[in-house]
Amino acid sequence: MILITGASSGLGAALAQLYSAEGNPLVLTARNEQRLSSVADNLPGQVQAAPVDLTVPEKVAELFDSLAQVPETVIHCAGSGYFGPIEEQEPSEINKLIENNVTSSVFLLRELVARYREHKVNVVVVMSTAAQLAKAGESTYCAAKWAVRGLVESVRLELKGSPMKLIAVYPGGMATDFWKTSGKALDTSSFMTAKEAAKMLKQALVGTEHGFVSDITINRN
């Protein structure tokens, strides 16, 4: 079973489509129940839609309590964007951005490690190239993404010797609703689509007996 967070749109939804088409049982989560259902209802295979707000630790625990089995793979796509010069950013949006990206990732990894550190679970954490390189006009977003990267690198050290693996994914800009909802007007016509990124990511995630791709950066041409 594959668990995908942030599955109601963008890369998460595209991954759900690809994995579902191949017959993988899925558990999909997102905050917005309606949008999540509309994605889940259109997938062919065995799909469980589990609306959950990852910034509420009890809800994260409930999500995992509800699972019938240990997931083979968890793909954490949930997150949001918010941009602009720092002096023009709104405090309420700053708080939301930090919660949606940082807090949620800490709570998710905390629960995964607590439950499954002795299981062979691949935990794929999707960040952004903004986690690798600072950008003007993206200060709090970079802060949030650098935080997740620091988290991943630290938890990797704690998981040394464990069968659980953390896989870090850094996609560059995709042509998704992300930009619209995060208030950044961009012409994304030459960007890769979420479907393209999902295809590349899925390919890259196929490991071998003794090895795996641990870090992937995906960029547009």
Add this chain to the structure above:
Amino acid sequence: MILITGASSGLGAALAQLYSAEGNPLVLTARNEQRLSSVADNLPGQVQAAPVDLTVPEKVAELFDSLAQVPETVIHCAGSGYFGPIEEQEPSEINKLIENNVTSSVFLLRELVARYREHKVNVVVVMSTAAQLAKAGESTYCAAKWAVRGLVESVRLELKGSPMKLIAVYPGGMATDFWKTSGKALDTSSFMTAKEAAKMLKQALVGTEHGFVSDITINRN
């Protein structure tokens, strides 16, 4: 005038002492009014103690409204620690850690840039070597410190050409109450004291006509 956040203990208090001894007017902030007063009351020079919770944006604005002049230097030492394997960390402490380190830094820089980007203000952001290197047992702390680093690097790009400068400081472990209050039992007898770190930092911050030290890592021997 020099503004120091987190001035009620540790490096912030030690810097206040050094700068005060040289006759610099100071504005000191911290959340704990009592501890802040006990530091400020023992300093020789002109010292204003301004208790403020930097995680509340209106309070950050009020702080700067209350200043009689533009500070020459702002030294942001405020922050807190919290450690342990990720699966043992408490959600409430995780939230507090992120707010005390990430949210507060975003709100502070946001206010500083909004008000002073056309002034010659040196903004010194004190992080930790945990902002540079992931460590086991410090996952959320690393996340928080990496966030501040990403923030600083991004805002630097936004300040290109501005007289305001960001200076990044990464101190290694000091022998302060930090460890006690953050729940990590350590023998710190061979660690540098906050006073030592303050002395080195103060020396390094003395710029020249055309140049300045932009990044400093301070380690114990």
Add this chain to the structure above:
Amino acid sequence: MILITGASSGLGAALAQLYSAEGNPLVLTARNEQRLSSVADNLPGQVQAAPVDLTVPEKVAELFDSLAQVPETVIHCAGSGYFGPIEEQEPSEINKLIENNVTSSVFLLRELVARYREHKVNVVVVMSTAAQLAKAGESTYCAAKWAVRGLVESVRLELKGSPMKLIAVYPGGMATDFWKTSGKALDTSSFMTAKEAAKMLKQALVGTEHGFVSDITINRN
């Protein structure tokens, strides 16, 4: 056509096998003519073996003069290892290590950019996880690999807007002769084989219309 450097052993030879099995025309290079022939002669498809010492710029130019067409993909696997505490390293081996890894990479990229920067060529530069993280006992090796990484990152900036793409690959330790020939005694029985790494790399290199995997780290479990 796919050009592979360092194709006489390890990852280079394993990639040659995989691509050849799928009917891709190949040009293979290595310094050792005999070992290169023994790899090339055992491949099914259209294979040109071109012995070349990449540390000699004229030889690099001759290699490209000899090509019948622009390669679609160049996979630069050539390189060597040398390990030990810095004070025990031999000057002659240090020189060789730097030439084999740094000088050769500069000369190769220089020639590729000079000839093909307006062509759609994917240049895959295989480094090592030692290019990302310093390691004790690997000082000159890390130096050499960090150099190649700095080179790749700089040339990427020079190629902005060009159809030529640089792809950075960082494999962790593989079970190959590399260790034996570089004087490091290791039990590599649980390491991934070069064939496994080649398989993962080949999968990850399959791009889409608007995007590509630009950076890949491959680790053993």
Add this chain to the structure above:
Amino acid sequence: MILITGASSGLGAALAQLYSAEGNPLVLTARNEQRLSSVADNLPGQVQAAPVDLTVPEKVAELFDSLAQVPETVIHCAGSGYFGPIEEQEPSEINKLIENNVTSSVFLLRELVARYREHKVNVVVVMSTAAQLAKAGESTYCAAKWAVRGLVESVRLELKGSPMKLIAVYPGGMATDFWKTSGKALDTSSFMTAKEAAKMLKQALVGTEHGFVSDITINRN
């Protein structure tokens, strides 16, 4: 005694002046005997000029054989620059650049660790901001400087627990002859002078009983 490499010009010469003015005995090295003498002859205190080509390991050994005592501090400023788009760089200049920056640093550190790892010696390695960030038009230079950084970080790990310390210095562009001799036409009138950088560096290098500044980036305003 303080040993300074690359002391015949730029930052090395400026540091020699500052330390000499305070009465520190100095050993100065550079490749060019005449220019080295002209610097040394104009310094007030006790100064030994030792022409040496650091790319020749026997010469590096001879240098240290000739010292009357263990140096307290070694400041490694030697290095050279060479710039331009990668496809326009000359192979002979590429070789020289790598030797002057990478090979020389490996040979110097190797000798220092072999002789003094049990002594309290501060080894200051002066690189460039090009060691931290890739730049277009500086590909081989970045490669060389990233190499030195990788070397320093690795040797630091090998020196864990040793009284010998490595201090990494990253200066941004200074107004020196460096640019002229490396073929890059720049208006450096607003750059910091070597004297300014030397002053800041000297200040920052003053350690305390339990701590020291391990990494310093110096930038122009």
